[in-house]
Amino acid sequence: MLLSRFWYALLVAIAAIAAMFFLLIQASFNRQYDKSLQDQLSRDRDELGLILRVDARMQLDSISGFAAHGDVRQKLRAASGRNAGTEINEELREPLTQTLTRLNAQLEAGAGELVFAVDRAGTIVAAIGVDPIPENSSLGAFPLVERALAGFVRDDVWVWNEKVYRMAARPVIDGGQYVGAIVHGKEVNNAFAERISRAIGATIAFYEGDRILASHMPTEGGFRAEEIGAPLAELVASEAFQAGDPSEPTDIAGARGRAIFVPLQGSAAYSRVGYAVGRPRTVLTSVGDLIDQVTLDDLSSLSGLSTAMLIVLPILGFLLAMLWVFIERDRPLGKFTAAALELGEGKAERLKPAGFSRRYRKIGEAINQALDRMAETGGGAGAARKPADLDEILGSTSGESQAPSFFGFAEGESAPPEIPSIPAAPAAPALGGIPKTPGVPAEFAKTSPDAPQPDLAAVGAATGKPVLPEPPPAVPKGPPPVAAPAPPAAAPNPAAAPLPPAPPAKKPAWAKGTLVGVGMDGPAAGAGPLQASAASSALDSLPPLGAGLDDDDDDDGATMVANVPQELLDAAGGPEPDAEQEVDRHFREVFEQFVATKKQCGEPTQGLTFEKFGQTLRKNRDQIISKHGAKSVKFTVYVKEGKAALKATPVKA
Amino acid sequence: MLSLVFASTAAAVPITGSLRVPSNLAPETPPRDAPTSPNWERPNGVVDTRPPRIDVRREMAVVLVGDLTAGERPASNFQLHGGALQPSTMVAQQGTTLRIENTDACSHELQSEAIEGFAPLTTAPGNARTVPIPETGSFEVTDRLYGHVQGHLHVVSNLVARATVGADGRFRFADVPPGTYTLKAFYRAHEVASREITVEDGREFALEEPVALSLPEAD
Numbered sequence: 001m002l003l004s005r006f007w008y009a010l011l012v013a014i015a016a017i018a019a020m021f022f023l024l025i026q027a028s029f030n031r032q033y034d035k036s037l038q039d040q041l042s043r044d045r046d047e048l049g050l051i052l053r054v055d056a057r058m059q060l061d062s063i064s065g066f067a068a069h070g071d072v073r074q075k076l077r078a079a080s081g082r083n084a085g086t087e088i089n090e091e092l093r094e095p096l097t098q099t100l101t102r103l104n105a106q107l108e109a110g111a112g113e114l115v116f117a118v119d120r121a122g123t124i125v126a127a128i129g130v131d132p133i134p135e136n137s138s139l140g141a142f143p144l145v146e147r148a149l150a151g152f153v154r155d156d157v158w159v160w161n162e163k164v165y166r167m168a169a170r171p172v173i174d175g176g177q178y179v180g181a182i183v184h185g186k187e188v189n190n191a192f193a194e195r196i197s198r199a200i201g202a203t204i205a206f207y208e209g210d211r212i213l214a215s216h217m218p219t220e221g222g223f224r225a226e227e228i229g230a231p232l233a234e235l236v237a238s239e240a241f242q243a244g245d246p247s248e249p250t251d252i253a254g255a256r257g258r259a260i261f262v263p264l265q266g267s268a269a270y271s272r273v274g275y276a277v278g279r280p281r282t283v284l285t286s287v288g289d290l291i292d293q294v295t296l297d298d299l300s301s302l303s304g305l306s307t308a309m310l311i312v313l314p315i316l317g318f319l320l321a322m323l324w325v326f327i328e329r330d331r332p333l334g335k336f337t338a339a340a341l342e343l344g345e346g347k348a349e350r351l352k353p354a355g356f357s358r359r360y361r362k363i364g365e366a367i368n369q370a371l372d373r374m375a376e377t378g379g380g381a382g383a384a385r386k387p388a389d390l391d392e393i394l395g396s397t398s399g400e401s402q403a404p405s406f407f408g409f410a411e412g413e414s415a416p417p418e419i420p421s422i423p424a425a426p427a428a429p430a431l432g433g434i435p436k437t438p439g440v441p442a443e444f445a446k447t448s449p450d451a452p453q454p455d456l457a458a459v460g461a462a463t464g465k466p467v468l469p470e471p472p473p474a475v476p477k478g479p480p481p482v483a484a485p486a487p488p489a490a491a492p493n494p495a496a497a498p499l500p501p502a503p504p505a506k507k508p509a510w511a512k513g514t515l516v517g518v519g520m521d522g523p524a525a526g527a528g529p530l531q532a533s534a535a536s537s538a539l540d541s542l543p544p545l546g547a548g549l550d551d552d553d554d555d556d557g558a559t560m561v562a563n564v565p566q567e568l569l570d571a572a573g574g575p576e577p578d579a580e581q582e583v584d585r586h587f588r589e590v591f592e593q594f595v596a597t598k599k600q601c602g603e604p605t606q607g608l609t610f611e612k613f614g615q616t617l618r619k620n621r622d623q624i625i626s627k628h629g630a631k632s633v634k635f636t637v638y639v640k641e642g643k644a645a646l647k648a649t650p651v652k653a
Numbered sequence: 654m655l656s657l658v659f660a661s662t663a664a665a666v667p668i669t670g671s672l673r674v675p676s677n678l679a680p681e682t683p684p685r686d687a688p689t690s691p692n693w694e695r696p697n698g699v700v701d702t703r704p705p706r707i708d709v710r711r712e713m714a715v716v717l718v719g720d721l722t723a724g725e726r727p728a729s730n731f732q733l734h735g736g737a738l739q740p741s742t743m744v745a746q747q748g749t750t751l752r753i754e755n756t757d758a759c760s761h762e763l764q765s766e767a768i769e770g771f772a773p774l775t776t777a778p779g780n781a782r783t784v785p786i787p788e789t790g791s792f793e794v795t796d797r798l799y800g801h802v803q804g805h806l807h808v809v810s811n812l813v814a815r816a817t818v819g820a821d822g823r824f825r826f827a828d829v830p831p832g833t834y835t836l837k838a839f840y841r842a843h844e845v846a847s848r849e850i851t852v853e854d855g856r857e858f859a860l861e862e863p864v865a866l867s868l869p870e871a872d
Contacts, residue, residue, distance in 0.1 A: 141737030
């Protein structure tokens with residue numbers, strides 16, 4: 001899984017880098033947006049100041065008609081000429097008030113809510129928006145009026161009875177003399193705030209101290225009066241703000257927006273009257289926020305190559321990841337799964353860990369070990385089988401060791417019994433041909449493949465020799481296996497008792513016709529699959545195991561070894577010039593048969609190696625040759641008491 | 654030297670006089686500038702503008718201090734008129750109550766940080782603000798709503814009479830009991846003249862020569 005892990009690590013690293021870049025982009029975006037917002041608010045402040053300046057100029061121009069009106073001039077001249085200390089005559093006040101009202105109405109949108117006509121001393125002669133007018137009330141000390149009475153056209157901002165007004169004043173001149181002044185005021189209200197808000201496109205609020213006088217917010221991205229007024233209490237108390245300096249951009253509405261607070265030009269600055277401009281603030285906190293900022297223009301700005309890379313690279317990365325997963329996980333897992341299924345279906349006896357990847361190799365070896373333990377402890381009667389012990393099976397190879405009984409020699413005998421000559425065995429049948437049973441008289445031989453199997457029990461009774469069906473011809477790799485001939489029935493040998501029939505040992509389901517002692521369909525140790533398949537196909541043409549054998553044979557527990565064809569015996573007559581190779585080849589064949597037989601009998605085969613097996617066989621062979629004067633020794637494998645056993649047959653010249 | 658003409662009477666007599674005010678005496682500029690400056694201030698373009706002049710009637714205070722042989726000390730009553738304190742230079746007797754009546758059409762919020770109990774309170778048109786005067790000294794009085802409203806209160810312990818000052822600088826004390834007093838003139842936060850006079854019983858007192866003012870240097 002090295003490639004997959006490396007790829008996953010690479011993808012995680014890429015994701016981490018992408019996340020880092022997002023955070024960097026987020027911080028950079030937020031910083032640049034804040035700066036951009038600060039610049040925008042500064043522009044809003046300048047623009048609003050310009051709007052107020054232009055509005056004041058327009059107001060001054062609009063009241064010029066008041067100051068120039070003949071009725072106004074006349075009345076103010078009369079009021080200025082009265083004796084000091086006398087009150088304003090109602091005959092002057094009433095008509096002048098009506099004139100002011102009419103002139104004010106003509107201004108329409110520019111009409112004022114607070115209008116005064118004052119005499120040369122500043123005494124209020126007539127007024128709009130003040131009722132009743134206090135006796136002898138004056139405006140002469142207000143800088144706006146004082147400068148207007150001195151001949152200047154001037155604007156100002158007043159706080160008048162808890163309201164704020166944008167004021168404008170012009171002198172009234174009659175006959176070359178100053179006779180008074182017109183003082184005109186327009187209230188700072190929501191309508192005025194709305195007009196400015198629409199012009200700028202931001203939230204506008206006018207305040208006095210810490211209270212909002214008037215405000216207006218745009219349809220989108222606006223703030224309520226209480227939100228934009230929240231910082232006022234703290235701002236108003238600051239020294240810089242009291243000195244008349246605009247504030248720095250200040251967070252409002254929980255940092256959803258920022259506003260700048262600016263004192264108004266004019267006398268009302270003493271009352272901490274000013275205006276605020278607020279705009280929403282965009283802060284990126286997640287990928288979703290970043291996506292919300294993307295517009296169609298941004299998408300159209302992506303080049304075709306960039307778009308292709310954004311699509312192709314992730315797909316390639318995904319495919320590579322899938323490839324690593326397939327190579328390092330799916331394929332090994334598939335092989336292991338197939339082998340496990342074969343094991344479960346009985347098509348295999350063990351797993352082959354060598355064919356798996358490292359992880360599954362360990363699992364395979366563990367499963368095989370479990371199978372071995374199960375074979376040792378479970379199934380059939382009898383004591384748990386111990387691992388194969390060659391010495392126990394083959395006998396000690398030391399000089400003091402006696403000839404083991406399982407080699408067919410009885411203990412205590414001075415001379416081995418005469419080994420009957422191996423009867424001539426019929427030629428090995430060709431694959432698909434009519435299987436010929438060795439030792440079967442002609443009258444009992446099959447005449448056609450479809451003919452029934454000869455009664456081997458009858459043949460055995462007739463010939464006096466137990467007969468087993470001809471073993472299937474395995475794919476020859478060297479001389480075919482040699483089976484020891486059946487012990488002569490006439491020579492009673494207590495040691496070599498009639499071979500009991502093979503117990504109904506556990507046979508794999510694939511055994512159609514198992515002939516003990518023959519390297520066959522079951523894959524023997526070291527056997528290749530081709531051999532097994534060839535043997536299996538040969539076995540398919542043979543009658544099933546036991547066909548022709550009576551059950552009585554099995555009752556004796558004797559497992560008979562198939563007769564060896566004569567030509568094989570002739571071929572094994574004696575050491576050839578390459579005798580060592582022949583011997584080694586024979587030992588290897590016996591070893592494979594022995595291992596296969598042990599597996600068939602459910603015996604463990606751990607620790608059973610050819611080297612040790614062959615060494616033991618060689619020592620026994622030497623002993624037998626020296627003891628019996630034989631030219632060579634042939635070993636065969638058979639089943640004795642449910643266990644694999646070996647039998648040695650000396651071969652004389 | 655001054656020659657004084659006395660009126661021979663045992664009853665209180667008026668005292669008249671005049672102040673010599675320099676013609677180039679200009680009103681002080683507001684202490685704050687930039688925020689209070691207007692957007693526009695232009696000459697009308699028709700008639701020449703008038704130069705700014707000090708309002709002597711509003712900004713000069715002439716009083717007599719000394720031992721009072723008869724009558725009562727004058728009350729400390731003043732006004733807010735025309736949008737400012739009238740007079741803006743006030744002289745009051747220690748221990749009396751300062752009373753300022755608002756005769757304007759708008760509200761005011763007078764205050765004085767140096768006088769205990771003189772915090773900004775709204776005085777509506779027609780109402781009066783009263784504050785006890787506990788100690789002598791000179792105190793600044795301002796308006797929280799209007800920066801141009803600046804007054805100075807001089808509290809003395811032996812106030813005898815307070816004069817009415819005209820726009821031309823002439824002043825007049827009404828019904829001053831006979832005795833020797835000190836005539837003082839105040840201009841905003843400064844005492845600009847002081848002269849001893851003796852009022853004889855039954856004889857109207859008139860200062861023949863104007864009282865010269867020792868005005869402070871402009872900042």
